[in-house]
Amino acid sequence: MIEFVLGNALIMILIKSFIAVGIVFSLPLPFTWIERKIAGHIQVRPGPMRVGFHGVLQPFADGLKLFLKEDIIPDGADKFLFRVAPYLTLIPYIAIFVAIPVAGNAYLSDMNVGVLYVLAIGGLSIYGIILGGWASNSKYALLGGLRAAAQMISYEVAMGFAVIGVIMMAQSLNMREIVEAQGGGILSWNIMPHKQLIGFYIFLVAGFAESNRIPFDIPEGEGELGGGFHTEYSGMRFSLFAMAEYAAMFSICAIGTVLYLGGWHAPHPALDVIPGFIWFIIKVVCFVYIFMWVRFSWPRYRYDQLMALGWKFLIPLGVANVLVTGLFIMLW
Amino acid sequence: MELLFFFLFATVAVLAAVMVVTVRNPVHSVLALILCFFQVACLFVLLRSPFLGIAQLFIYVGAIMIFFLFAVFLLDIKRTIHQERYSRWASFALPAGIIMLVEIVLLLGRGKFGAPVQEQEAVASLLNLGKSTEAIGAVLFTKYLYPFEIISVVLLVAFVGAVVLTVKSKQED
Incomplete structure (x- = not known):
């Protein structure tokens, strides 16, 4: 039986798909609770407390509420695209998890061009946001969609330049080989100043922008756009967009861990007794905490400030980083 | 499969x-x-x-x-x-489409369709490269360096052209 399953390519593809889908769909449960708790404590209030111990069951209550809400499709909307858009946002993030190696032997697919795949697929999720904004037949939603498109294109360039530095250090596009190049303690990780600290900084800022989170959540902009691209969405379709935002944040954190934080390697070789996937999870959780910490500490950028930061600061810095990295690799 | x-x-x-x-x-x-x-x-x-x-x-x-x-x-x-679905450009597009179709059929019929596979394989084996990424990089920066540089200049011209066009139209407004 087991030989049959392992030998049959189609069944293996199905099993792997189920694992990736399962990861993405189970993410919002812990994330919404943690996010609201962190928000509460940063603002000196307890956060959700009523449902379960310290509100741990709150995500289930929220999920039930969203599930029971009416699914409203606005008059004059493009019905097909309006229905499909939330799924288009979510599916690329499911596809990303296929390529991320959690430990040396725990990955769903070992691709030669893993880094490029992850960046390219992550960029596709923007179609759901743009089309959701357009199909709503609402000016706020359309403006949100257009902003999302412009923001995504600007910051994807910056992120690409940041990642080129890592690729040059590892001499490979394979995610697993990139992690292996960072083996041997915390000093070998790409986040160290003598490695790719500037690249990590660009990656982090571009990551905030790509996951549409504060300080770069102008596609939603509830202050001026009343919710942006998801203004007209309600019920389950709205929660799919929220789920996609968490999946985006999580995938950026996982990619950042692989590229800059040494993936499954322990900070010191002596700590390798603890299995790699536990280190990976610890690092991703710390990374996620930074995302949430920033969300409740910074105000939102203005649109022109966002564009200026992307094109006039991050991209030149990224190009300089590639040149300096190349120079050091040549000289070493 | x-x-x-x-x-x-x-x-x-x-x-x-x-x-x-x-x-x-x-x-x-x-x-x-x-x-x-x-x-x-x-x-x-x-x-x-x-x-x-x-x-x-x-x-x-x-x-x-x-x-x-x-x-x-x-x-x-x-x-x-x-x-209207058929604009006046259709009368130009139709002959062009027919010519392209005839060309494709002729190329297919003579077996000259597609890239010269053997040549590419020869290049890859010459450089002794297994991975497609490295093979493309090596070939692009050695054998096809000249066309590669020409393309980058053409793209740069297109960039500058786009900027020039938009700035000009704003001044006219």
Whole structure:
């Protein structure tokens, strides 16, 4: 039986798909609770407390509420695209998890061009946001969609330049080989100043922008756009967009861990007794905490400030980083 | 199995390409074009060239088509939908299409269609490279360096041209 399953390519593809889908769909449960708790404590209030111990069951209550809400499709909307858009946002993030190696032997697919795949697929999720904004037949939603498109294109360039530095250090596009190049303690990780600290900084800022989170959540902009691209969405379709935002944040954190934080390697070789996937999870959780910490500490950028930061600061810095990295690799 | 996937991707690609020109709503036709590019990327992967597939995904699906959508959103879609379907350009496009069809049939018939596979294999084995990414990089920066540089200059001219055109039209306003 087991030989049959392992030998049959189609069944293996199905099993792997189920694992990736399962990861993405189970993410919002812990994330919404943690996010609201962190928000509460940063603002000196307890956060959700009523449902379960310290509100741990709150995500289930929220999920039930969203599930029971009416699914409203606005008059004059493009019905097909309006229905499909939330799924288009979510599916690329499911596809990303296929390529991320959690430990040396725990990955769903070992691709030669893993880094490029992850960046390219992550960029596709923007179609759901743009089309959701357009199909709503609402000016706020359309403006949100257009902003999302412009923001995504600007910051994807910056992120690409940041990642080129890592690729040059590892001499490979394979995610697993990139992690292996960072083996041997915390000093070998790409986040160290003598490695790719500037690249990590660009990656982090571009990551905030790509996951549409504060300080770069102008596609939603509830202050001026009343919710942006998801203004007209309600019920389950709205929660799919929220789920996609968490999946985006999580995938950026996982990619950042692989590229800059040494993936499954322990900070010191002596700590390798603890299995790699536990280190990976610890690092991703710390990374996620930074995302949430920033969300409740910074105000939102203005649109022109966002564009200026992307094109006039991050991209030149990224190009300089590639040149300096190349120079050091040549000289070493 | 591989043949099955090839026919799946190829059929969807052709159907999507047909939809690009037959669908009335311009946004839908851009979407069909995106689907078509996506299938072509899948075909590259089937051809054991994942780097080209991902590059197709990155550049065409991920960047260029977003600009397309951006432009199409700013059109007056309701007016475009009710426009006459056969514009005066059709009389030019039809002969051009027929000529291209004849050329394709002739090339296919003489067996000269497609890239010179043997030559590429010779280049790859000459440089002793296994991975497609490294092979493409090495060939691009040695054998095809001159065309590569020419293309970058052409692209730069296009960039500058776009900036010049927009700045000029703003001054006229």
